[in-house]
Amino acid sequence: MNRRRLIRMLGIMAFVVFLFFVPVLFDNVYWVSILIITAINALLATSLRTISIVGHFSLGHVGFMLLGAYSSALLVLKLGISFWAAFMMAGLLSALVAVVLGYPFLKVKGIYFAILTLLTAESFRLTAWNWRSLTGGSLGLMNIPSPSPISIPAVGIVTFDSESSFYYLTIFIVLLSLLALYRLEHSHFNFNWRAIRETDVLAQSVGMNVLWLKILNFAIACFFAGIAGALFAHYQRGLSADASSRFGVLTSIYLLVYMVVGGENRFAGPIIGALLITIASELSRSLAQYQPMMIGAIAIITVFLFPEGIIGLPGRLIHWYRYKKNGMSA
Amino acid sequence: MPLVEIHRLSKFFGGLAAVTELNLDVMQGEILGLIGPNGAGKTTVLNMVGGTIFPSRGKIIFNGEDITNFPPYRRAQRGIARVFQENLLFGNFTALENIRLGFHLHSRMGFAEKLFNRQSTRNKEKVWLGKAFQMLEYVGLVEHTATAAINLPHGKQRLLGLAIALATQPQLLLLDEPVSGMNAEEVEGMVALIKMLREKRGITCVVVEHNMRAVMGLCDRIAVLNFGEKIAEGLPRTIVESKAVVEAYLGTE
Numbered sequence: 370m371n372r373r374r375l376i377r378m379l380g381i382m383a384f385v386v387f388l389f390f391v392p393v394l395f396d397n398v399y400w401v402s403i404l405i406i407t408a409i410n411a412l413l414a415t416s417l418r419t420i421s422i423v424g425h426f427s428l429g430h431v432g433f434m435l436l437g438a439y440s441s442a443l444l445v446l447k448l449g450i451s452f453w454a455a456f457m458m459a460g461l462l463s464a465l466v467a468v469v470l471g472y473p474f475l476k477v478k479g480i481y482f483a484i485l486t487l488l489t490a491e492s493f494r495l496t497a498w499n500w501r502s503l504t505g506g507s508l509g510l511m512n513i514p515s516p517s518p519i520s521i522p523a524v525g526i527v528t529f530d531s532e533s534s535f536y537y538l539t540i541f542i543v544l545l546s547l548l549a550l551y552r553l554e555h556s557h558f559n560f561n562w563r564a565i566r567e568t569d570v571l572a573q574s575v576g577m578n579v580l581w582l583k584i585l586n587f588a589i590a591c592f593f594a595g596i597a598g599a600l601f602a603h604y605q606r607g608l609s610a611d612a613s614s615r616f617g618v619l620t621s622i623y624l625l626v627y628m629v630v631g632g633e634n635r636f637a638g639p640i641i642g643a644l645l646i647t648i649a650s651e652l653s654r655s656l657a658q659y660q661p662m663m664i665g666a667i668a669i670i671t672v673f674l675f676p677e678g679i680i681g682l683p684g685r686l687i688h689w690y691r692y693k694k695n696g697m698s699a
Numbered sequence: 700m701p702l703v704e705i706h707r708l709s710k711f712f713g714g715l716a717a718v719t720e721l722n723l724d725v726m727q728g729e730i731l732g733l734i735g736p737n738g739a740g741k742t743t744v745l746n747m748v749g750g751t752i753f754p755s756r757g758k759i760i761f762n763g764e765d766i767t768n769f770p771p772y773r774r775a776q777r778g779i780a781r782v783f784q785e786n787l788l789f790g791n792f793t794a795l796e797n798i799r800l801g802f803h804l805h806s807r808m809g810f811a812e813k814l815f816n817r818q819s820t821r822n823k824e825k826v827w828l829g830k831a832f833q834m835l836e837y838v839g840l841v842e843h844t845a846t847a848a849i850n851l852p853h854g855k856q857r858l859l860g861l862a863i864a865l866a867t868q869p870q871l872l873l874l875d876e877p878v879s880g881m882n883a884e885e886v887e888g889m890v891a892l893i894k895m896l897r898e899k900r901g902i903t904c905v906v907v908e909h910n911m912r913a914v915m916g917l918c919d920r921i922a923v924l925n926f927g928e929k930i931a932e933g934l935p936r937t938i939v940e941s942k943a944v945v946e947a948y949l950g951t952e
Contacts, residue, residue, distance in 0.1 A: 557813040557820070564800050567789040574749060574783075575867050576775035576804035 388540050392533035401536045405604055407647040408543040409597045414627040414639035415550055416593035421633060422559065423586050424566035425475070428483045430594055431620040432490025433463045435610065437595025438602035439497055439504060442513045445603075452516035456599040463595025464588040471584040490621060497610035509609035513602055539600055546593050547640070553589065554636055562586055619661065626664055630671045632678020641679055700763070702727045702871060702903050703748065708757035710743050710927075717743045718927040721757070725871070730897055730904045732918030732935070734911075736948060740927040741907040742784060745873050748905070749781040750774045761871070776804060780869035784876050784907075786856040790849035794840055794859055797848050798831035801866025831866070838862045838892065854885045861889075865896070872896070874906045878913045886910065890917050915939075923947065 392401050417430045441459035444450045450458075474485045497504045504510055516529040516538065529535050553559065561582055565572045569579045601615070602608055610616050623646070631642025646667065650660050675681055701724035708721040718740040725731050733741045746752045748759060750771035759767045766774055771781075789797050799806075806827045812820045835841050838858050843851055848859060857877060864872060877893065878886045890913055896902045908914050914921065914935070921938045923931040925947040931938055938944055 552816075553814070555816050557808060557816070557824075560796075560800075561803070564789050564792065567791060568787055570751060570771075571783070571787045571789065571863070572800070573771040574751075574775055574781045575801050575863060576772050578772050580770075 385544065388544075389537070392536055398532045401532050403648065403651050405532075405536055405539045407644055408539050409601050409604075410624070410627065410647050411640045411643040412543045412546050412597040413594055414624050414631070414643045415547060415636070416590040416597070417624050418628050418633060418636075418639045419550060419553070419590040419593075420587060421628065422554075422562045422566065423583050424569075425478070425482050425583070425587075426625065427486040427590075428618075428621050428625070429486030429488070429490030430590075430624050431616055431618075432486070432493040433467065433591040433594035434598035434601065434620075435490070435493050435497060435616045436463045436466060437598030438608055438616075439510070439598075439610075440595075441599035442510055442602040442608055443503065445514060446510070446512075452514070452603060453519070456516075456596065456603070459599040460592045460595040463598070464592035467588040467591035468584055471587040472580070475580060475583040475587060487618065487621065490616075491618060494610045494612070494616045497608075497616070504608075504610065507609075507611070509607055509611075511607050513606045513608065515603055515606065535604055539604070542596065542600060546596060550589075550593065551636055558582070558585070623664065626668045630668055630678060632680030634677060635680045638678050638680045645679065700727070701725055702762060703905075704758075704760040705744070705748070706758040706760065708744070708747060708759065709755050710740070710747060710752070711755045716927050718747070718754075718924075721924075721927070721929055723922055723929065723932075725903060725905055726920075728897065728901055728903055729919045730893065730906060730917055732914045732921040733905060733907045733924065734909070734914060734921060734938075735924035735930075738926075739924040741924055742875055743927075744924070745781070745875055745905065745907055748871075749779060749873050751781075775867055775869075778868070778870035779873065780864035780867045780871070781873045782857075782860045782864050782875060782877060784879070786853065786860060788848040788856060788859055788863070791847055793845050793847055794835060794843045794851065795828065795831050795845065797859055797863055798834045798866050799827055801834075801863035802827050802830065804867055834862050834866055838865075839888075854881050857881065857889070858892075861892070869902060872902050872904045874904060874908075876908055877906065878908060878910050886913055889913075893917060 388404075391404060395401070413430060413434060417427060420427050420430075437459040440462045441452070441455045444455035444458060445452055470489060474482060474489075477485070499506060515535065518526050518528040520526045527534065529538055561572070561577055565577065565579055565582060573579050627642035627646055628639040629642070630646060631640065632638030646664060649667075650664065653660065653663065656663070671678065675685060703723075703725040705721055705723040705725075708718055708723075709716065710718040721744065723744075733744065735741055743752070747754045750766075750769055750773075754767065757767070758765060761774070761777055761779065764777070766777065769777070789800055792800065806823070808820065808823070812823075832841075832844065835844055838861065840855060840858055840862065843855060848856065851859060857880075861874075861877065874893070878889050881889065893904060893906070894917065897904060906914070906917060908917075918935055920933065921931075921935050922929055923938060923941075923944050930943045930947055931941045933941075
């Protein structure tokens with residue numbers, strides 16, 4: 370058991386080290402930019418999974434990403450606040466909105482919650498699309514500056530206008546966020562959240578403030594969606610709330626697909642799902658108009674063949690191998 | 700002073716009057732049976748006292764405090780615990796973890812403690828798991844400590860449900876058909892256990908039950924509901940002989 374843990378730790382460390390050497394290994398702006406988007410997707414999918422711990426499925430996670438993206442961009446553009454403050458405020462604003470909306474929304478379950486979040490995300494998008502004076506309306510928001518340079522002791526002044534330096538920034542923030550979410554998963558809150566997913570009626574009757582625990586969960590998840598949105602805004606340098614943009618309904622559904630394909634029950638699941646599908650859809654860019662269909666097909670195949678997701682695959686293969694080797698006794 | 704005062708309590712589901720103008724007192728330390736034909740409103744009364752549903756009209760006073768509009772978790776804080784009719788358990792958690800969750804109110808941790816799983820938190824957790832284990836011993840489920848609740852047989856699930864409720868350290872225990880689906884031996888065990896809870900821990904109980912043998916053996920006092928109204932209340936012996944009760948169960952001649 371301990372050996373497995375060691376192997377896993379080494380694997381994660383190797384992966385992180387690899388991530389930091391990507392711009393050096395592939396001196397290729399294209400792949401670096403794909404990895405930036407992948408990292409943002411991974412954070413979004415992981416924070417979506419946080420909500421699923423209490424048994425809710427949000428179909429409007431992209432709405433909170435939009436909130437983060439626009440608020441960070443506007444704070445920097447209109448108020449001249451530095452990126453570093455703005456991106457934290459963007460996360461906090463998303464969390465605050467999640468608290469306010471969570472209070473009525475989290476009282477309903479299942480499909481009702483999904484519909485409410487879906488409509489909320491769409492109304493955020495339409496607001497951004499139509500509020501011309503603030504967000505530029507259909508023209509979109511342009512010239513969002515890249516993060517202001519910072520001086521790090523022993524390194525000197527670091528600027529973030531090149532692709533690879535923004536890549537490091539994204540990897541750093543996303544890894545830190547993932548670490549925070551991972552710690553949360555091993556906290557006592559998680560024990561209560563899982564209990565609520567089992568039965569909220571019993572959870573209430575043993576004295577858990579179920580609504581508060583759910584709102585806390587939702588706010589934390591939306592905080593990280595906001596952070597991811599802010600990173601996206603300052604990476605793209607321009608935002609548009611077009612229905613076919615990143616802020617459309619389809620993104621929320623893709624996030625669910627990343628989660629389900631990767632494996633909902635394990636922390637690394639959504640990360641693996643986001644990684645594989647984002648890269649796969651980049652590779653099939655020439656077939657862009659068929660992508661929703663292809664991703665749908667991937668989701669269906671995964672659900673039927675390995676319902677525990679891609680992350681459950683190694684375990685299955687090991688089991689199958691042992692079964693073959695030892696015959697029926699395994 | 701009564702522990703619970705139910706004052707002119709009514710509940711309407713659309714046009715259906717599930718409970719109408721119910722007045723009922725539960726005395727400190729007694730075991731009160733709530734009986735009646737199917738659909739008489741017994742579980743609805745229990746739900747309203749437990750807070751799962753809110754009354755249309757009327758008041759519920761617990762320990763002198765009006766708890767009519769309290770959400771369930773605040774009632775749990777005041778000392779009301781519930782054993783549900785269906786085996787409502789944290790299914791995928793082990794029996795031990797189920798009880799640990801029952802201790803939720805008493806193992807209050809600070810926000811930071813809940814967030815960071817430090818050594819001090821882990822030490823506290825060990826203490827609570829120890830207490831949970833004692834509770835399993837108390838109700839006789841030790842051999843199922845590491846079994847997922849969902850995999851326990853029916854009778855053991857009922858016991859576990861009771862143990863979770865006990866872990867909240869209640870003053871008032873609401874039991875919804877505690878012996879349903881049990882064999883004779885298990886019924887006797889459960890009746891003895893509930894009596895012991897009253898003797899040793901002074902827990903007041905309200906029991907909804909169809910098994911008349913269990914009701915007669917268990918209850919100090921019985922209230923009979925029919926069509927949402929109380930038709931009789933008194934000692935078990937007088938209830939059995941009451942004409943109104945016999946008519947409610949068997950119909951008029």
